[in-house]
Amino acid sequence: MMLMIFFILTLISHVSGHDACPKCGSIEVPYPLSTNENCGDPRYKVFCNNDILQFHSAEDFSYNIISINPSAYKLVISPPSIPKNTCYSSDFSFGGFRLNDDSPFNISTHNTVMLFNCSDNILLSPLNCSSTSFCRQFEEKVQAGSGCAGTLCCHFLKDSAMTSHRIRVRDGGCTAYTCVVDLNPGDTTDSWNYGIELQWLPPN
Numbered sequence: 411m412m413l414m415i416f417f418i419l420t421l422i423s424h425v426s427g428h429d430a431c432p433k434c435g436s437i438e439v440p441y442p443l444s445t446n447e448n449c450g451d452p453r454y455k456v457f458c459n460n461d462i463l464q465f466h467s468a469e470d471f472s473y474n475i476i477s478i479n480p481s482a483y484k485l486v487i488s489p490p491s492i493p494k495n496t497c498y499s500s501d502f503s504f505g506g507f508r509l510n511d512d513s514p515f516n517i518s519t520h521n522t523v524m525l526f527n528c529s530d531n532i533l534l535s536p537l538n539c540s541s542t543s544f545c546r547q548f549e550e551k552v553q554a555g556s557g558c559a560g561t562l563c564c565h566f567l568k569d570s571a572m573t574s575h576r577i578r579v580r581d582g583g584c585t586a587y588t589c590v591v592d593l594n595p596g597d598t599t600d601s602w603n604y605g606i607e608l609q610w611l612p613p614n
């Protein structure tokens with residue numbers, strides 16, 4: 411019986427042909443995510459840094475991974491912080507978040523991106539910068555009294571109309587952003603689920 415189970419397990423691991431990486435701290439690292447070249451699929455590179463699992467943008471800025479849903483091919487990373495009394499995302503000097511064009515990951519359509527401290531010319535783009543935009547609630551409730559409060563802000567829903575590989579910040583555009591996953595219009599800011607949801611192409 412044990413032998414049979416052994417054979418079946420061997421068969422399964424042979425068919426899938428790949429091993430998952432060891433845990434990073436207490437976090438499971440499911441296949442195809444890869445923390446080193448001996449496990450996972452190296453195209454799906456993530457980093458285990460002092461027991462914290464991280465994802466790197468094309469510019470090599472690191473974002474902590476908050477959750478992983480391997481059966482839905484999704485993971486959620488933490489949006490960059492906005493240092494106190496400024497309105498610059500911590501990834502500002504990298505231009506925000508960007509994935510390489512050939513990355514198997516993309517920014518999923520479940521994200522609501524909020525941009526802050528935007529310049530007027532951004533109003534011409536297809537963003538929602540109205541006084542009822544979600545970003546107003548963030549400025550009034552979360553960032554009240556801090557750097558982004560009162561700045562021109564906008565939000566957009568990630569959909570196919572926008573690139574799924576980039577969230578851009580720059581001087582003369584918008585200088586800070588945050589992102590909420592599965593935001594419903596009635597949700598109060600306390601229940602917002604901050605994160606950037608990434609989806610990956612299943613390996614063949």
Ligand SMILES: *[C@@H]1O[C@H](CO)[C@@H](O)[C@H](O)[C@H]1NC(C)=O
Nearest residue numbers: 496497498527557581582585
């Ligand atoms: C907002 O952005 C402008 C440049 O577009 C910058 O000069 C200003 O310092 C920013 N505001 C804050 C509070 O960081």
Ligand SMILES: *[C@@H]1O[C@H](CO)[C@@H](O)[C@H](O)[C@H]1NC(C)=O
Nearest residue numbers: 537538539540542543544595
């Ligand atoms: C902007 O977003 C708010 C909140 O979802 C919505 O109520 C409003 O209709 C939107 N405005 C435009 C111009 O799309």
Ligand SMILES: *[C@@H]1O[C@H](CO)[C@@H](O)[C@H](O)[C@H]1NC(C)=O
Nearest residue numbers: 516517518519574609610611
């Ligand atoms: C992201 O990738 C997934 C899997 O390849 C695909 O189904 C989805 O349409 C892509 N989403 C966007 C916004 O490009």
